[in-house]
Every structure is written in C-alpha cells, then in structure tokens.
Amino acid sequence: QVQLVESGGGLVQPGGSLRLSCAASRILRADNVMGWYRQFPGKQRELVATRSNGGDTNYADSVKGRFTISRDNAKSTVHLQMNNLEPEDTAVYYCYLRFRALPGLDYWGQGTQVTVSS
Numbered sequence: 001q002v003q004l005v006e007s008g009g010g011l012v013q014p015g016g017s018l019r020l021s022c023a024a025s026r027i028l029r030a031d032n033v034m035g036w037y038r039q040f041p042g043k044q045r046e047l048v049a050t051r052s053n054g055g056d057t058n059y060a061d062s063v064k065g066r067f068t069i070s071r072d073n074a075k076s077t078v079h080l081q082m083n084n085l086e087p088e089d090t091a092v093y094y095c096y097l098r099f100r101a102l103p104g105l106d107y108w109g110q111g112t113q114v115t116v117s118s
Contacts, residue, residue, distance in 0.1 A: 004095040009112030014082050016116070017083045022095030022109055024076035028053065030044060031100040034071055034078040039111075045094060049080060050114035062088075085116045 002104065003025040012018050028034075035050030035058075049059045049069040057069055066085075071078040078095065095109035 002028070002097060004097060004107055004109035006093070006095045006109040006112045009093060009114045011115045011117065012085055013118050014087060014116055016083065016085050017081070018085065018110060018114060020080040020082070020093055020095075020114075022078045024097065026076065027104065028073075028076045028097070028099075033096075033098050033100070035096050036078075036080045036093055036105060037096050038089075038093045038114075040091050048093065051078065082114070085114075087116045090114060090116050 004022050006020060006022045008018060008020040010018060031053060033050050033052045034058050037045040038048050038049040039045045047060050048055065048063055049067055051057045051069045051071050053073050059067065066083050068081045069078065091114060094111045094112040097107040
C-alpha cells in the first residue's frame with residue numbers, strides 16, 4: 001500500500017503561480033508514473049500532467065506552456081509548478097500514482113483545492 005499526501009493548494013489571483021507537491025509514503029522502486037489530475041464540479045477527473053520515473057512526461061493541452069511537472073525519484077515526490085493561472089484552472093487537484101506492473105491499480109491523494117479568482 002502507498003499513501004499520497006498533497007500540499008500547496010490555495011487561492012491565487014489570475015496570472016499568479018502556485019506549486020503543488022505530493023509525497024509517497026514509501027520509496028517507489030518499481031517502474032511507475034506519478035502525476036496530477038484535476039476535477040471540476042460535476043465532472044470526471046481529467047489529466048493535468050504525468051511523469052514517469054524514467055522522465056517521460058505527458059501534459060494536457062490546456063496546461064502546456066504554463067504548468068511544469070517534476071519529480072524527485074530518490075524522495076518519491078512529484079511537484080506541479082503552475083504559472084499564469086486562469087480562473088478556468090479552479091478545481092480540486094489530485095496526486096496520482098500507478099505502477100507499470102499493476103495497470104489496473106491507481107493510487108490517489110486526498111485532493112487539494114486550487115482557486116483562481118480576483
């Protein structure tokens with residue numbers, strides 16, 4: 001079992017920046033993908049960005065050029081630097097983990113609220 005703990009959400013004005021962080025409860029040695037999804041009210045969770053432990057990244061088109069995902073494999077942490085935030089980015093952001101050897105099992109954090117408003 002792995003727990004994911006997020007931090008860094010909050011309220012920011014349009015055009016501002018936030019950095020989300022997520023830490024796994026143990027060191028992840030097997031091949032895996034960590035990242036972030038977000039959920040708007042009444043909608044399903046959608047991909048924001050993911051990064052494998054090998055460095056492969058994937059971004060939603062809506063955040064390309066504004067958000068950057070990074071991770072520290074030694075600490076089993078993943079971060080999301082969000083710049084030039086827009087009101088449309090307001091959502092609950094969830095940390096995500098999947099081991100490549102267990103494609104049917106997803107781990108999720110508890111979620112952190114990001115609100116972009118003036």
